[in-house]
Amino acid sequence: MHSYSLIAPAKINLYLEIIGNRPDGYHELAMILQSIGLADQIDVRSISTDSIRVHCNHPQVPTDKSNLAYRAAELMVRLFPEAFAKYGGVEITINKQIPVAAGLAGGSTNAAAVLIGIDLLWKLGLTQSELEELGSTLGSDVPFCVAGGTAIATGRGEQLSPLPSLDSVHIVLGKYRSLEVSTAWAYKTYRQQFGHSYIRDSDNLVARANAVHSGAIVKAILDKDTGEIAQKLHNDLERVVLPAYPQVLQLREVFANQEGVLGTMMSGSGPTVFALFESQQQAEQVKLQVREAIVDEDLELFVTRTITHGIQVASSV
Numbered sequence: 001m002h003s004y005s006l007i008a009p010a011k012i013n014l015y016l017e018i019i020g021n022r023p024d025g026y027h028e029l030a031m032i033l034q035s036i037g038l039a040d041q042i043d044v045r046s047i048s049t050d051s052i053r054v055h056c057n058h059p060q061v062p063t064d065k066s067n068l069a070y071r072a073a074e075l076m077v078r079l080f081p082e083a084f085a086k087y088g089g090v091e092i093t094i095n096k097q098i099p100v101a102a103g104l105a106g107g108s109t110n111a112a113a114v115l116i117g118i119d120l121l122w123k124l125g126l127t128q129s130e131l132e133e134l135g136s137t138l139g140s141d142v143p144f145c146v147a148g149g150t151a152i153a154t155g156r157g158e159q160l161s162p163l164p165s166l167d168s169v170h171i172v173l174g175k176y177r178s179l180e181v182s183t184a185w186a187y188k189t190y191r192q193q194f195g196h197s198y199i200r201d202s203d204n205l206v207a208r209a210n211a212v213h214s215g216a217i218v219k220a221i222l223d224k225d226t227g228e229i230a231q232k233l234h235n236d237l238e239r240v241v242l243p244a245y246p247q248v249l250q251l252r253e254v255f256a257n258q259e260g261v262l263g264t265m266m267s268g269s270g271p272t273v274f275a276l277f278e279s280q281q282q283a284e285q286v287k288l289q290v291r292e293a294i295v296d297e298d299l300e301l302f303v304t305r306t307i308t309h310g311i312q313v314a315s316s317v
Contacts, residue, residue, distance in 0.1 A: 148310020230263025
């Protein structure tokens with residue numbers, strides 16, 4: 001029997017622009033994605049039966065086919081039947097540290113870890129780009145979770161252009177445990193309210209998406225200017241989520257009012273809000289201040305930082 005233990009980092013959006021509709025029903029997006037130190041541990045183990053089993057320490061995480069990690073294993077079984085016949089089934093154990101339904105790509109990073117874990121278990125020798133391509137069939141964030149670091153993401157989020165990695169920008173994340181925002185609802189509502197402003201012409205769609213490459217936030221990332229990055233944070237989905245979810249708006253405002261916060265924004269479709277800092281000391285201090293300002297046991301706060309990598313192998317047996 002063999003097993004691999006993998007560390008699967010969460011991600012935040014430093015930038016999210018909705019440009020228009022795609023023929024496949026998704027939105028054309030221009031985003032900047034960033035890996036962070038908050039991570040799940042995924043153990044992938046060969047078992048003698050020809051089955052897929054998923055276990056998780058978090059009661060809200062399903063362990064059936066609705067789990068993206070399960071679907072990642074199913075994909076590998078379907079694509080590599082000879083390896084499946086040779087090595088047997090897989091048992092996946094998810095040790096969840098990333099909050100669930102938080103806009104932090106928790107499910108996507110678990111799926112990415114399973115793809116990489118099974119590639120190693122079955123000695124398939126897939127390249128990173130091949131793993132990213134497989135990931136794109138599971139979900140828009142999975143390719144980035146395979147790659148990690150800092151990247152521009154266009155298309156529906158699966159087309160990646162790496163940027164020089166941002167290392168050790170300090171972050172506080174805030175997420176209400178019981179609060180979930182449906183990604184589908186957020187995008188649908190945005191389309192209903194702001195669809196009239198979408199770019200219609202397909203050539204212009206692509207040109208607008210590519211314009212992010214020369215945008216102000218990319219320049220700030222290239223200059224490694226944390227203060228300027230924080231000033232250029234942008235997320236179109238805040239326009240629909242913040243009015244509909246007063247708790248998220250309040251959390252964002254409380255972050256914005258704390259001394260030492262360089263910038264604050266909601267990640268993805270929310271409801272997680274993050275703030276950027278120059279030092280861990282400032283981040284720890286603001287975490288305490290937010291805890292005092294919002295007295296609610298449902299609010300989880302995490303201090304973390306930007307990291308330069310995606311999925312990593314912690315150990316193998």
